Amino acid sequence: MKQSITLNKITKFVGFGFLGTLKSIFTGNIEKEDFKNFLRKVIVPLASMLLFIGLWHMGAKTLFNIEAEYKIEKALTEQGQEAANAMEACIASGAIKCQPNTLPSPSQVWASFQTLLEDHLVIRADKAAFIEKTASLNAKRLSDGKNAITYTGRPSFVDQIFTSIKTVFAGFFLALLIAVPIGVVIGLSKTLRSSVNWLIQILKPVSPVVWLLLVFMIVKTLTKNSESDSAFIISFISVGLCSMWATLVNTAMGVSTVDKDYINVAKVLKLGTFQKIFKVILPSALPLIFTGLRITLSVSWMVLIAIELLAQSPGLGSFVWEEFQNGAIDSNSKIIVAMFIIGGIGFLLDRIMLTVQNMISFDKNDGI
Amino acid sequence: MAYLELNNIYKTYGKDGNATEVLSNINLSIEEGEFVAIVGFTGSGKTTLVNLINGLLQPTSGEVLFKGEPVVGTSHERGVIFQNYSLLPWLTVGQNIYMAVKEAFPKKNKAELNSIVADYVDMVSLSHAINKRPKELSGGMRQRVAVARALAMKPEMIIMDEPLGALDALTRGNLQDEILNIWGKDKRTALLITNDVDEGIYMADRIIPLRPGPNATLGPEFKIDIDRPRDKTEMNDNPHFKKTRNAIIEYLMDIGNERKSVSTTEYVLPELSPKDFVNRF
Numbered sequence: 045m046k047q048s049i050t051l052n053k054i055t056k057f058v059g060f061g062f063l064g065t066l067k068s069i070f071t072g073n074i075e076k077e078d079f080k081n082f083l084r085k086v087i088v089p090l091a092s093m094l095l096f097i098g099l100w101h102m103g104a105k106t107l108f109n110i111e112a113e114y115k116i117e118k119a120l121t122e123q124g125q126e127a128a129n130a131m132e133a134c135i136a137s138g139a140i141k142c143q144p145n146t147l148p149s150p151s152q153v154w155a156s157f158q159t160l161l162e163d164h165l166v167i168r169a170d171k172a173a174f175i176e177k178t179a180s181l182n183a184k185r186l187s188d189g190k191n192a193i194t195y196t197g198r199p200s201f202v203d204q205i206f207t208s209i210k211t212v213f214a215g216f217f218l219a220l221l222i223a224v225p226i227g228v229v230i231g232l233s234k235t236l237r238s239s240v241n242w243l244i245q246i247l248k249p250v251s252p253v254v255w256l257l258l259v260f261m262i263v264k265t266l267t268k269n270s271e272s273d274s275a276f277i278i279s280f281i282s283v284g285l286c287s288m289w290a291t292l293v294n295t296a297m298g299v300s301t302v303d304k305d306y307i308n309v310a311k312v313l314k315l316g317t318f319q320k321i322f323k324v325i326l327p328s329a330l331p332l333i334f335t336g337l338r339i340t341l342s343v344s345w346m347v348l349i350a351i352e353l354l355a356q357s358p359g360l361g362s363f364v365w366e367e368f369q370n371g372a373i374d375s376n377s378k379i380i381v382a383m384f385i386i387g388g389i390g391f392l393l394d395r396i397m398l399t400v401q402n403m404i405s406f407d408k409n410d411g412i
Numbered sequence: 413m414a415y416l417e418l419n420n421i422y423k424t425y426g427k428d429g430n431a432t433e434v435l436s437n438i439n440l441s442i443e444e445g446e447f448v449a450i451v452g453f454t455g456s457g458k459t460t461l462v463n464l465i466n467g468l469l470q471p472t473s474g475e476v477l478f479k480g481e482p483v484v485g486t487s488h489e490r491g492v493i494f495q496n497y498s499l500l501p502w503l504t505v506g507q508n509i510y511m512a513v514k515e516a517f518p519k520k521n522k523a524e525l526n527s528i529v530a531d532y533v534d535m536v537s538l539s540h541a542i543n544k545r546p547k548e549l550s551g552g553m554r555q556r557v558a559v560a561r562a563l564a565m566k567p568e569m570i571i572m573d574e575p576l577g578a579l580d581a582l583t584r585g586n587l588q589d590e591i592l593n594i595w596g597k598d599k600r601t602a603l604l605i606t607n608d609v610d611e612g613i614y615m616a617d618r619i620i621p622l623r624p625g626p627n628a629t630l631g632p633e634f635k636i637d638i639d640r641p642r643d644k645t646e647m648n649d650n651p652h653f654k655k656t657r658n659a660i661i662e663y664l665m666d667i668g669n670e671r672k673s674v675s676t677t678e679y680v681l682p683e684l685s686p687k688d689f690v691n692r693f
């Protein structure tokens with residue numbers, strides 16, 4: 045019983061409160077209020093999703109027809125009636141070479157999703173086989189003092205997702221490590237705050253692209269003689285630099301606007317500076333700091349795609365870019381799959397931060 | 413020389429154009445071991461006065477002397493019960509008090525500190541809520557935590573800013589007795605700000621009214637010559653009690669009326685008559 049209560053709380057916390065409703069429906073104790081909730085939280089979103097897919101399908105079909113008619117028309121004017129007929133037949137047959145290039149339909153996207161998953165399984169099997177094959181050889185090479193042979197095959201879609209997540213978290217933690225301490229220091233001193241304010245205001249709106257170029261200039265030189273993965277370093281540092289501003293500003297604000305009552309308590313208890321900062325100022329600023337971190341994480345994820353695309357570091361961004369340049373028949377639908385995955389992960393990351401934020405917030409009585 | 417002395421205190425908030433002088437020419441001296449109550453209207457500057465004494469504020473002119481030394485900052489010798497509780501919301505009841513006790517007795521070990529915390533939490537009968545956070549407590553419970561926090565530090569002088577305002581009569585009575593108990597035990601000194609004349613008479617040796625602000629000054633003092641320990645029911649029949657009580661209330665009503673008549677603006681009321689007043693009845 046206890047366990048199910050905490051489970052309920054957690055699902056509610058994470059924003060999946062409707063699971064509770066779903067459960068009470070399955071266990072049979074539906075009340076009117078429950079039913080209404082069920083309608084609002086499950087049926088209505090599902091219906092709107094179906095509607096969305098329907099509209100998408102129709103839109104894609106219309107675009108397809110426009111593209112197809114244009115192709116037939118072109119064949120007619122350039123090569124005559126015969127070619128036009130051939131083109132029409134070719135399009136109707138679904139042959140790859142004459143498919144119109146346009147917005148893919150939902151079913152095509154779904155098919156691409158499955159292709160990508162299968163591709164992942166194949167690559168994973170390949171990789172495992174490779175490792176097994178080279179195991180003894182590598183052991184020998186290592187004992188001879190040589191470097192081991194590593195798998196250098198093409199990364200699968202799923203690998204790219206994990207690379208992106210890795211980069212985003214590296215960037216996020218970099219932002220956290222830079223922005224929180226600096227924010228605290230700035231927040232504590234009025235003089236410091238006004239002296240760096242202009243710098244922050246100028247750097248904050250700088251576009252991710254410019255950060256990337258800046259980081260590129262520096263990191264390229266620094267990593268000249270090392271074998272480290274400079275594309276990864278460049279992209280995670282750029283992500284961190286782009287996204288840290290929200291945390292920096294929020295931390296400084298939280299620290300500088302601590303409730304006067306709490307400061308009075310610290311004074312009356314005669315807390316030392318260190319104690320005052322760690323026992324009064326920081327706890328009281330924590331909710332604002334976490335709001336900043338949440339913004340930082342979502343900005344990280346948003347700029348990551350653009351930065352990977354430019355830095356040519358592996359990940360979802362370069363996946364999208366490669367598919368776009370590739371121009372294969374299912375490229376468009378793969379791009380859309382990536383779009384949904386990117387959105388879904390972004391949503392998930394935001395939820396995780398929201399959960400953490402609620403957990404540390406002392407303003408609410410959730411009691412978890 | 414008095415234990416606490418306020419000489420010609422003036423306190424002004426704000427600067428130049430929109431400066432308001434809240435307190436004017438405040439003179440007060442409290443002897444060691446005395447219990448003094450200050451009664452006053454809301455907004456007259458009672459909290460300002462308290463903060464001048466505990467060292468959170470500095471007077472615009474005049475001096476506050478504590479044991480002959482000018483007050484320049486806060487001190488553990490003067491414990492404060494804040495009017496708005498000022499508990500740290502991210503700490504539990506126990507942790508809030510522990511933090512204060514640890515600062516007051518840095519040499520004591522953890523177990524000793526914890527037992528002090530437990531004693532004082534028990535004194536304000538909040539043992540069941542020791543692990544709760546302030547947000548989960550009622551206003552009265554929070555006030556009791558604030559009382560426990562200040563008393564647990566065993567200050568030489570206890571400064572209380574309307575400490576029992578949000579409590580029901582019964583709890584209020586109990587806490588009054590606890591405070592008197594602690595005050596009497598080691599002969600501490602106490603300053604109580606209150607808006608309840610009866611509370612002042614029950615607890616204090618002297619009651620001093622603070623006249624309404626701006627430019628609030630202290631009024632004439634009223635001595636309470638009733639033997640301790642005092643008994644609430646017996647006191648009601650005590651002629652001295654009746655006389656003092658009436659005198660204080662009369663004085664407060666007088667300055668209240670004065671305040672009304674001081675305002676010279678005339679308000680012209682629009683002529684209003686209820687629309688269908690007759691038809692209603």
Ligand SMILES: Nc1ncnc2c1ncn2[C@@H]1O[C@H](COP(=O)(O)OP(=O)(O)OP(=O)(O)O)[C@@H](O)[C@H]1O
Binds near residue numbers: 425434453454495
């Ligand atoms: N920090 C401040 N800056 C400017 N004005 C202030 C400040 N603090 C208090 N005042 C003003 O000083 C006056 C007295 O305030 P104070 O809080 O001392 O009153 P009080 O007697 O404690 O009232 P209450 O009974 O409601 O607690 C009020 O008019 C208030 O507006």
Ligand SMILES: [Mg+2]
Binds near residue numbers: 458459460495
């Ligand atoms: Mg006050």
